[in-house]
Amino acid sequence: MGFSLSPLAQQNGFRLEAFDTVGSTNAIALERAQSGDPGRLWIVSKKQESGRGRRGRAWATSHGNxxxxxxxxxxxxxxxxATLGFVAGLSLADALDAVCPQANIAVGVDGAGSRKEPMQIELKWPNDVLANGAKLSGILLESTQLPDGRFAIVIGIGVNVVAYPEDVPYPATSLAKLGATCDAETLFLALSDAWEENSRIWNEGRGLADIRKRWLKRAAGIGSEVAVRVDGAVLRGIFETIDEDCRFVIRDNDGERVKIAAGDVHFGAVASASAG
Incomplete structure (x- = not known):
């Protein structure tokens, strides 16, 4: 099966360019914007060789992701x-619920056995999607100004479908590791459909309060110890919420509420060991 848009996405005027292998889907989308593309365009691929992560980090994917x-x-x-990243996270979570509802959970002290249980999909501020506590997906927003003064926004979504990076300082996973049989094409079909519902709620920012409420229901780590790296400094405290502008809010060790607009977040043991 090849990549395709959901009927609802097609009905609402979305278009699709699919590739077997690309350098970067975000780069192609930005090029289309500069060439005058009106938007509502999905660029998809099963392999990305020179993608970008947050803060300019290199990011490549295995074939089948x-x-x-x-x-x-x-x-x-x-x-x-910028709040479209929260729309994207919710859309991917909804898509995963639809097409990959269960995962294999190891049982026994040696992990020899397993059983099927509902996959726990959580959203990690600002733009990660976790499955059973490990990173499954990252989301990257990039923008460019157009000649007419408007902005083009590209929302890049990378999902570990068949493989995941092992040389990273945080737990990571893939759908295959979790025992899900969903492929990239099936997941994208569901994602293009879920985007329609969540972007309708977002409504060019007018429905952000509702998006925030939905996001918080899926938020990872609320009430837990957290460390946030901001411009080389590390802030520690308890993750309380995200505010009306979707900034990360912690209660620091002095009891003060601190609002953070951008930073790298670490929870639990990783917060203690890796963010200092």
């Missing part, structure tokens, strides 16, 4: 557009 980028062109402010 999902790399998807959505080009959105609008007149809304960049501050508002």
């Amino acid at each position: 999902l790399a998807a980028s959505l080009l959105v062109v609008g007149s809304f402010e960049l501050k508002t557009a």
